[in-house]
Amino acid sequence: xxxxxxxxxxxxxxxxxxxxxxxxxxxxxxxxxxxxxxxxxxxxxxxxxxxxxxxxxxxxxxxxxxxxxxxxxxxxxxxxxxxxxxxxxxxxxxxxxxxxxxxxxxxxxxxxxxxxxxxxxxxxxxxxxxxxxxxxxxxxxxxxxxxxxxxxxxxxxxxxxxxxxxxxxxxxxxxxxxxxxxxxxxxxxxxxxxxxxxxxxxxxxxxxxxxxxxxxxxxxxxxxxxxxxxxxxxxxxxxxxxxxxxxxxxxxxxxxxxxxxxxxxxxxxxxxxxxxx
Ligand code: F3S
Numbered sequence: 001x002x003x004x005x006x007x008x009x010x011x012x013x014x015x016x017x018x019x020x021x022x023x024x025x026x027x028x029x030x031x032x033x034x035x036x037x038x039x040x041x042x043x044x045x046x047x048x049x050x051x052x053x054x055x056x057x058x059x060x061x062x063x064x065x066x067x068x069x070x071x072x073x074x075x076x077x078x079x080x081x082x083x084x085x086x087x088x089x090x091x092x093x094x095x096x097x098x099x100x101x102x103x104x105x106x107x108x109x110x111x112x113x114x115x116x117x118x119x120x121x122x123x124x125x126x127x128x129x130x131x132x133x134x135x136x137x138x139x140x141x142x143x144x145x146x147x148x149x150x151x152x153x154x155x156x157x158x159x160x161x162x163x164x165x166x167x168x169x170x171x172x173x174x175x176x177x178x179x180x181x182x183x184x185x186x187x188x189x190x191x192x193x194x195x196x197x198x199x200x201x202x203x204x205x206x207x208x209x210x211x212x213x214x215x216x217x218x219x220x221x222x223x224x225x226x227x228x229x230x231x232x233x234x235x236x237x238x239x240x241x242x243x244x245x246x247x248x249x250x251x252x253x254x255x256x257x258x259x260x261x262x263x264x265x266x267x268x269x270x271x272x273x274x275x276x277x
Contacts, residue, residue: 003252009254019034026048034069059079063085064088069091070121073128110181194224198225205250207253211257246275
């Protein structure tokens with residue numbers, strides 16, 4: 001039986017990059033979790049002594065601080081520098097971009113609108129770069145209750161938002177304000193995994209989806225695969241595999257949710273490759 005991995009699966013570029021940075025840094029702290037994956041955070045702690053702090057107040061006296069993928073507020077960054085910590089930036093470049101845009105556009109006199117969740121760390125960080133603050137909204141309905149002061153508006157999006165919803169926001173702004181600068185800062189990584197899973201499921205006669213059973217993006221991958229390949233199974237670890245799934249099969253597709261580390265995927269692929277069909 002041939003085993004084929006999806007063209008895009010598991011951790012996105014920004015998360016993989018951050019992990020590499022943390023492994024190379026070692027003996028460092030991060031303000032908030034480096035990435036959203038507990039197993040990986042524990043592995044970094046055990047093997048590289050990378051410790052997760054809850055907030056900036058705990059970082060006093062830290063020698064080395066890694067900035068997580070979602071970024072941190074500008075004040076926190078300045079605080080670390082003032083405390084003379086060595087700062088290692090693992091902010092995803094797709095998150096740095098809207099931070100830079102907010103800073104530049106607000107310096108040029110634009111009011112800043114961010115489409116996203118005001119409580120999300122990424123959005124808190126991005127908003128902190130707007131020199132006079134930012135309006136954060138999740139929908140046109142929310143935006144309709146906001147009255148901006150001037151006529152110059154600049155808008156960015158949280159990286160994980162859907163493009164059609166962002167367009168609703170931009171259309172609304174364009175219809176009400178004289179000058180609107182739109183920056184599409186959405187990252188396609190999540191959607192790339194979904195498209196690749198679909199392509200794989202169309203060809204495979206059994207598909208294994210690896211990820212947490214509570215992870216919403218893993219469940220989404222499972223349901224996409226099931227649409228195209230009835231024999232699609234979600235597993236958390238190698239113990240969930242059932243040899244019967246593979247009987248008489250020729251092509252086994254494998255994909256993984258955005259929060260599944262490579263070492264879990266490798267373990268499962270290794271076990272599948274030993275199954276006699
Ligand atoms: Fe990942 Fe960066 Fe996109 S962390 S989901 S590549 S914004």
